[in-house]
Amino acid sequence: MSGAVSGIEGKVIVVTGAASGLGFADARLLASQGAHVVMTDIDVERGSALAKEIGAIFLAHDVSDEDRWGQVMLDVEAKYGRLDGLVNNAGVAHIANIENTSSKVWRNTMAIHLDGTFFGCQAAIKLMKTSGGGSIVNMSSTAALIGIPDYLAYSAAKGGIRSMTKAIAIHCRRERLKIRCNSVHPGSINTPMVHHALKELVDVDLGAMEDQEKARLSMGIGEPDDVAHMVAYLLSDVSKHVNGTEMVVDNGDTVV
Numbered sequence: 001m002s003g004a005v006s007g008i009e010g011k012v013i014v015v016t017g018a019a020s021g022l023g024f025a026d027a028r029l030l031a032s033q034g035a036h037v038v039m040t041d042i043d044v045e046r047g048s049a050l051a052k053e054i055g056a057i058f059l060a061h062d063v064s065d066e067d068r069w070g071q072v073m074l075d076v077e078a079k080y081g082r083l084d085g086l087v088n089n090a091g092v093a094h095i096a097n098i099e100n101t102s103s104k105v106w107r108n109t110m111a112i113h114l115d116g117t118f119f120g121c122q123a124a125i126k127l128m129k130t131s132g133g134g135s136i137v138n139m140s141s142t143a144a145l146i147g148i149p150d151y152l153a154y155s156a157a158k159g160g161i162r163s164m165t166k167a168i169a170i171h172c173r174r175e176r177l178k179i180r181c182n183s184v185h186p187g188s189i190n191t192p193m194v195h196h197a198l199k200e201l202v203d204v205d206l207g208a209m210e211d212q213e214k215a216r217l218s219m220g221i222g223e224p225d226d227v228a229h230m231v232a233y234l235l236s237d238v239s240k241h242v243n244g245t246e247m248v249v250d251n252g253d254t255v256v
C-alpha cells in the first residue's frame with residue numbers, strides 16, 4: 001500500500017462489492033491516497049464497518065438492481081456534486097461446467113456481472129458527463145481470456161465485460177466525453193472467493209497450498225493490493241492515454 005498514486009487525491013470514486021477481497025483493497029488504497037471513496041455492497045454489516053475503518057462512505061447496493069444504481073448516483077451527486085471514478089468490482093463465482101450449470105446460476109451470474117456492469121457504466125457516464133469526465137474500471141478476469149471449464153457462466157460473463165468495456169471506451173472517445181473505460185484481469189488472487197473455490201474444487205485450504213504456490217510463482221501468491229495498484233493507476237490522471245484496454249495482473253499465468 002506504499003507510494004502515492006499521482007492524481008488520485010480529491011477524486012470521488014465509487015467501488016462496488018467493496019465489503020470484501022479486491023473491492024475492499026481498492027477502497028483502502030484509494031482512501032489512503034486521499035480519494036473520497038464511496039463503498040457499496042449487499043453485505044451491509046461488513047461494508048459499513050470497513051468503510052468506517054478507512055474513512056469512506058458506505059451505501060447498501062445490489063448491482064443487479066437498476067433503480068438502486070440511480071439512487072446511488074443521486075446520493076453521490078448530492079454529497080459531492082461529481083463523480084470521477086467507478087470500479088465495477090462486485091461479483092460471484094459459481095462453480096459449474098457446461099453440463100451442470102443451471103439456468104438459475106447462469107442468470108444470477110449474468111445479472112451480477114453483466115447487468116451490474118452495464119447499469120453501472122450507464123449511470124456513471126450520465127453523472128461524469130456533467131462534471132468533466134472520469135475513469136471507469138471494470139473488473140474482469142483471466143477467465144475472460146482463456147475460459148475456465150469449471151466456471152462456465154463466470155467465464156462467459158467476464159468475456160462480456162471485456163468487450164463491453166472496449167465498446168464503451170470507443171463510444172466515449174468518439175463522443176469526446178473525456179471518460180475512459182478499461183478492464184482489469186486478475187489471475188488467482190488471495191480472497192474469500194478463491195478460498196471457497198479451492199475448497200470446493202480440490203478440497204484444499206489456501207493456507208495449505210501457500211508454500212506450493214510460493215515455490216511455483218517466484219513473487220508469491222497474488223494479493224488484493226497487487227490488483228488495487230492497477231485499479232488506482234487506471235483511475236488516476238497518469239493513465240490518461242490508457243483507454244479500452246485489458247490490464248492483466250496474473251504474474252504470467254496466461255502467458256506460460
Ligand SMILES: NC(=O)c1ccc[n+]([C@@H]2O[C@H](COP(=O)([O-])OP(=O)(O)OC[C@H]3O[C@@H](n4cnc5c(N)ncnc54)[C@H](O)[C@@H]3O)[C@@H](O)[C@H]2O)c1
Pocket residue numbers: 016017018019020021022023040041042043061062063064089090091092093112139140141142185186187188189190191192193194
Ligand atoms: N479473487 C480472484 O482471484 C479474482 C480473480 C479474477 C477476478 N476477480 C473478480 O474480482 C471481483 C472481486 O472478487 P473477490 O475475489 O474480491 O471476491 P469476494 O467474494 O471476496 O468479494 C465479492 C464482493 O462482492 C459482493 N457482492 C456479491 N454480489 C453482489 C451484488 N449483487 N451487489 C453488490 N455486491 C455484491 C459480495 O458481498 C462481496 O463483498 C469479482 O468481480 C471477481 O470476479 C477475482
